[in-house]
Amino acid sequence: MSKAARLALIGKSGAGKSLAGRYLSVGLGVPHIKTGVICREISRMLFDNEDKRSTQRLDDALTALDPSIFLRAALRPIKIENGFVVDALRFREDLNLARDNGCKIVRILAPDEFRFTRLAERQQVFDRQTDNQHRSETELDDAEVDFDIVNDADLVAFEGKLAEIVARG
Incomplete structure (x- = not known):
């Protein structure tokens, strides 16, 4: 992977993508790109919150204009050839x-249960029945990936798996 490493993280809300993104970004010396920041900012401006229901409504409306609108916007300020870690496809x-x-x-x-606890700790309103079924939570469930990492509250083990990816760089 090296200096020009390019990684993209997928996973459900609260799984630990942002934590993994920060770790990998620092370890690889590349920018950490956060696609969700833009959506949450718009949600706060329009709805005065960043609840999942609000951000999912924005996802639905704006991805109808451009299916990768948030990723394209997040990548705009960087030089892709220099590498990056994007934390939420x-x-x-x-x-x-x-x-x-x-x-x-x-x-x-x-x-x-780990995810839902983390979301509650962040005070992010997340309805298990409806929000967990939105396409932003399920569309990539069957995606082919290069690495699977389990985050089950054992931070040492989680960081160990991330370190293995960094070491391949």
């Missing part, structure tokens, strides 16, 4: 765009 079009840009795909897996 949500849709098939994003996955294809990431692969077209030379990304290795890393899936972060976490048990639902």
Whole structure:
């Protein structure tokens, strides 16, 4: 992977993608790109919150204009050839765009109860019945990936798996 490493993370809300993205970005010396930041900012401006229901409504509306609108916007300020870690692909079009840009795909897996606890700790409103079924949570469930990493609250083991990816660089 080296200095020009390009990684894209997939996984459900609360799985630990942002934590993994920060770790990998620092370890590989490349920018950490956060696609969700843009959506959450718009949600706060329009709805005065960043609840999943609000961000999912934005996903639905804006991805109708451009299926990879958030990923394209997040990548705009960087030089792709210098490498990056993008921490949240949500849709098939994003996955294809990431692969077209030379990304290795890393899936972060976490048990639902762990995810829901993390979301509650972040005070992110997340309805298990409806929000967990939105396409932004399910569309990449069957995606082919280069690495699967389990985050089940054992931070040492989680960081160990991330370190293995960094070491391959």
